[in-house]
Amino acid sequence: MNKENWFLLNKFMVKEHVKNALREDIGFIDITTDVLADKKDLKLYLISKDNGIICGLEVFEIVFKELSEHVKIKFFFKDGDEVKNGDKVAEIEGDASALLIGERTALNYIQRMSGIATLTNKYQKVLDKYGVKITDTRKTTPCFRLFEKYAVMTGGAIPHRFNLSDCVMIKDNHIAYAGSIKKAVEKVRKYISHTHKIEVECETLEQVQNALDANVDIIMLDNMSTNVMKKSVEIINKQAITEASGNVTYDRLEEIAQTGVDVISTSAIVACAKTFDLSIKFVNS
Amino acid sequence: MNKENWFLLNKFMVKEHVKNALREDIGFIDITTDVLADKKDLKLYLISKDNGIICGLEVFEIVFKELSEHVKIKFFFKDGDEVKNGDKVAEIEGDASALLIGERTALNYIQRMSGIATLTNKYQKVLDKYGVKITDTRKTTPCFRLFEKYAVMTGGAIPHRFNLSDCVMIKDNHIAYAGSIKKAVEKVRKYISHTHKIEVECETLEQVQNALDANVDIIMLDNMSTNVMKKSVEIINKQAITEASGNVTYDRLEEIAQTGVDVISTSAIVACAKTFDLSIKFVNS
Amino acid sequence: MNKENWFLLNKFMVKEHVKNALREDIGFIDITTDVLADKKDLKLYLISKDNGIICGLEVFEIVFKELSEHVKIKFFFKDGDEVKNGDKVAEIEGDASALLIGERTALNYIQRMSGIATLTNKYQKVLDKYGVKITDTRKTTPCFRLFEKYAVMTGGAIPHRFNLSDCVMIKDNHIAYAGSIKKAVEKVRKYISHTHKIEVECETLEQVQNALDANVDIIMLDNMSTNVMKKSVEIINKQAITEASGNVTYDRLEEIAQTGVDVISTSAIVACAKTFDLSIKFVNS
């Protein structure tokens, strides 16, 4: 459980996204609800139809609050909690029109986020006993990364870099331009902040040694066999953080963890997450 | 194959989304590439690592064009074409910095879109012989619907309504407010355009009959058993479009099609789509 | 009267437009009011100086609410109500600065909207006894369509399509590209939603017959003489919705209605609407 990370998503950053999502879904006017909804208040329950980690409750709330100031919400769980099929997750009461217009968008956020949190959590649990962390990648849905990274954190894992400006990641092409890992790292160090780390993608033991010599912070062990990965971890010997990457499947997690790497990165926890089944039950009051 | 739908996505509407996605991914500056990329041109190939329907090629192109005016692109396939593992899909040449900064975002669009097009196509193929169309729902990723609906169309299916303003959809709550299906439809007709259709969600034969009596355009057969669905189709007798919905799985598609419905809607073609595997190979020129 | 459509305009969609309108009108700072207004509250009355249909009251309110949280408003009418010269329509009390800065923008919305509602209502009243509906077109003021379409609805008419994505409208050029009405309709049906209608512009009886054969939803009888229009309605015989268009003047409305068409479309109800005379009277409190 990660009961504490309830507060990690900044409301301020969420609101603009929610407004755009509502504009996308409303279009012009909701020609059904705007015509048919009367002024009486309505109540709805958010019910889990799945087992897993709930995530996105504050976003769910913001959707309705953007549509009407007269919405009251009561949560029975918080982000990171485990919910079971049949659990009542929240109760929302307010303006009928806001509830009917907002329900689909609210669910769209929370179902995707809970799906990612749940899958991430499944991966992370396997690794907990090894003290290894799973992490995601930049393979996220365009313009939806904030929510996907937050879901990864809610699932108990750590996010990889948020964007291209918060960690240096030196790849093949970059090395080719500079001439060598050493030269690339030296050039980068002249410009980037001392607050930023440098990671280098390595596919061979030779590259690993070069990265180590260049004193980088993180060495990515990319597409390595388990043996080569193990050997790399030994060479590195805690002088840099080791990140296993490439061909990471659920079934291979323990095998990779046993090589002694610090972190395992995979796009699967985001890209392969199923939509989490949640439904809304209306109760006319 | 749907070679003709190449032109369905309006470039004008795509550019703003791409700009926001690039801002999301760049953050401040790309501290690796902006420092290390030199001015020489670079070439990259987009290679398929999967079998299925390619989708999003124009979006892929727009990503690089937003980053640099000096990008030339050559496509060997077009949206809706079938590609196979190993196929070279496109060749892009231009400003090294633009190519290195844009590759991840460009892939993020096209991998998700091709995944949806491929799954949709798999569903649709089962139905082709019945003359039945698969359609999606409003269960889409917030702020990414344009791309997901387009992928559904590229896969050979038809989209359901784009948003709340382009088709009336009368559900339980709406009926409750109005008093009956008949009253709800009458009230809506007073306000909405003659260019818009009215759809009613029905779960029982009685509701189906009421919807038919109210002369609606589309009757959703929601969560019905195959038998009740079949009975509904007979009652409706082509006087309204019939749309099967609820508990739609791939395995049940033919059984549903055999009831004689016109359209089958499911969120699965979007929500359960796998990321399509595509990779970028750089060729330093 | 259309007392029920009070609730048709979604506040959520209005706010961004109002903010932009206020920015347009304020520029930098209101160098008169910001300097001279003191902190005491002010009260104002919105007075009708005209006879007709009032429209836009919620927008009027939103203008002031965006400028200050301390504004209280009391409406004596609601959208769609008939008001007479001299009627007190609303009473607003609050922050002097907000009231003085907002009054012009608030009036600019409501005067244009009430003008359209009033003219539309005049047209619609002529047609009520024939059960025919007047409708507007896409000839609207750029970036102001939401308010103009809503005013048309408030006037008792129905809007035509909101935009290019909520109804197919096949015109000469489209037919020329496809080869025939039949081919154009077939091609379109392969891609568009079953939730969308297809309308075809017809100028001759032969085109009407072709459209009918293609099973379209709406046939526009475009620029037809009254006789040809009548003949078209007979041929169509309720198998499609008929929409009269072109050369629609107020004086010709009944003549057109008597041909038996379902809907008459004209840009006049928006383009020829006069600004509705409303004034604001300040009462220093």
Place this chain on the structure above:
Amino acid sequence: MNKENWFLLNKFMVKEHVKNALREDIGFIDITTDVLADKKDLKLYLISKDNGIICGLEVFEIVFKELSEHVKIKFFFKDGDEVKNGDKVAEIEGDASALLIGERTALNYIQRMSGIATLTNKYQKVLDKYGVKITDTRKTTPCFRLFEKYAVMTGGAIPHRFNLSDCVMIKDNHIAYAGSIKKAVEKVRKYISHTHKIEVECETLEQVQNALDANVDIIMLDNMSTNVMKKSVEIINKQAITEASGNVTYDRLEEIAQTGVDVISTSAIVACAKTFDLSIKFVNS
């Protein structure tokens, strides 16, 4: 004619508005044209169906250029020119899809702008022999003011202030707050730029005298009888600019001009302008 003011509208400021107008009109995708238009180029003529002043040609062009880079345009007139029914105003050639999608939005701008330019010009012509200028007000369509003010200038008149920050306008309420015209003017002068003018609304000769004593730049003669207006002009005796306002009708223009005022302001030139009739004729090439 005002052939020189062709260049007054800054393209840079127009583009964002045009993009929003196109988004408003397209919605999601143009389900007719995006499906049916083929790739061949198309040509269209912009034809005048009315007599008057053409205005908005650059905006017209920008609409198509935003939709496609492959559009060529040839103008036979320029903003401020007089056009007659039947005149070919422009010829546009390019991407069929861009032309078909953009035509309505392009016309919406130019028809409204030319209507205002034409009516303004009719008012101004009456006044030219008196050396008096007609001017508009802040009664404009929300978020469309730039285009309406420019049309007024194109019609040969001068605009009133663009917004609340470019001229002080002291009204009843402001005077009440300050205690007197004198005190209001003094307070304002402490804060505002020496580059800004001060105008005071006066309804009586006493107010006129007070405004004159306060050394203001412009005195509005508001809702005055012709006699009082004349008397005011004599008192002011060119020590301030005089602006007649209120109850300004076309028929009363000369009577007002003969009082010797410098400027006559009226919302009529914008609010009462008819849509100028222009049509587009497609020529398949």
Place this chain on the structure above:
Amino acid sequence: MNKENWFLLNKFMVKEHVKNALREDIGFIDITTDVLADKKDLKLYLISKDNGIICGLEVFEIVFKELSEHVKIKFFFKDGDEVKNGDKVAEIEGDASALLIGERTALNYIQRMSGIATLTNKYQKVLDKYGVKITDTRKTTPCFRLFEKYAVMTGGAIPHRFNLSDCVMIKDNHIAYAGSIKKAVEKVRKYISHTHKIEVECETLEQVQNALDANVDIIMLDNMSTNVMKKSVEIINKQAITEASGNVTYDRLEEIAQTGVDVISTSAIVACAKTFDLSIKFVNS
């Protein structure tokens, strides 16, 4: 002191800027505070570490209010007040997370604004006894002008034009295009509002005479020696406002004022302002 100008900055116009500044500073999430701040309220004091004019208190407040609705603020000074090193300027209480995330951005506004207000005030004080006003220029930080102009006003000076649309400023190039000052002024008068002033940059006595003959509102005495400036003022003889510009230093202010000019413009009051030292002291409650 300018205690009255507390109210000059329109909250409505400030909020969007503050939101963008917070987005700039937060990036994705505040990985320190979002993780570590607990839910208890926090209190902070804003303490002056400098002597001068405080400016931007409302902006300071808006920063925190955008982050949380649960923030209470108490000001002990208002904009334009003189504060001394050690003064407690404000007390803010609320949501710990909002206070910790917002403090830097809030200070960034107020430190720059108070710095400008303080320097402006220092310049203005020298001139007060001459009845001369100091004014700024368009040399401001891009996208931050509203705050810098407001600070100038708070310091007791007047702003120069806000932007290119609120006063005509004819320079060398403009004169060259028109042929002469006279021709340039005449051409401009045909288009611009009677509510706008015309200023001409003059460097010689001949230009001054030409500008005077053209009846302009403001004559800029640009880069003149004190003698030529004095001579110019005599020639102009109050028939136009005189504005000294160029080579304005603090030490030369009195010398310039003694020439009898009305206004002295300089970019120094904005460009050379020091950051005003203010600090935040947290008090855990």
Place this chain on the structure above:
Amino acid sequence: MNKENWFLLNKFMVKEHVKNALREDIGFIDITTDVLADKKDLKLYLISKDNGIICGLEVFEIVFKELSEHVKIKFFFKDGDEVKNGDKVAEIEGDASALLIGERTALNYIQRMSGIATLTNKYQKVLDKYGVKITDTRKTTPCFRLFEKYAVMTGGAIPHRFNLSDCVMIKDNHIAYAGSIKKAVEKVRKYISHTHKIEVECETLEQVQNALDANVDIIMLDNMSTNVMKKSVEIINKQAITEASGNVTYDRLEEIAQTGVDVISTSAIVACAKTFDLSIKFVNS
């Protein structure tokens, strides 16, 4: 000199800022230039009137390119180069109207940026022989940080964190919430990326020891006397990066550098930078 960092500022991220700056400066229309500029091309030279590091040349170019497509530019220096009073920095030729409208905004960027680069360079030069780097802070002008951080990099220094999401910075309050430095660091590590660093503000040797024990990446030596700072550096003994902060003045730089710290952070290089004197000389062609 830093000739290589010419390419560090991503054009894509700059354009939106420039558009907003131009909108800010234009307002509505440029009532001088839009009226008076004719269509002939104009040429201008950018001349340095100061000695120092030039910075912002690409931004300078983008300003004009946003205003007109017909602008050609030739640079004689590049960002990071040293320029001297009198040097011709660039030559721009194009549309007269674009050049006259854009010059002020273009200068506003480049003068501020070059001022910061120049001051930063002066600070950095003192430290070069010690291998110590100067760095900035988050004390930047709201919404202008990208340009200020880039100028710091151009001046030869390194930027501190870009925003709150790219490095953890634990301060007093955060420690208080967690109970100790150790607990704060442990809690943060559970959530943040392995790609992010952790910095702790320390004012005493005890705090330094605690931070060291917690294995943090950077230890800020905040407001320490030179002696305590030196002692801290010895204790830390290269096990963490050391950053001196507080009371950093130009005169004290060497003294601080001699303590052996790795980095010295100060807001002075941004906050105290003078506007760099650059002027534009027009050459009518």
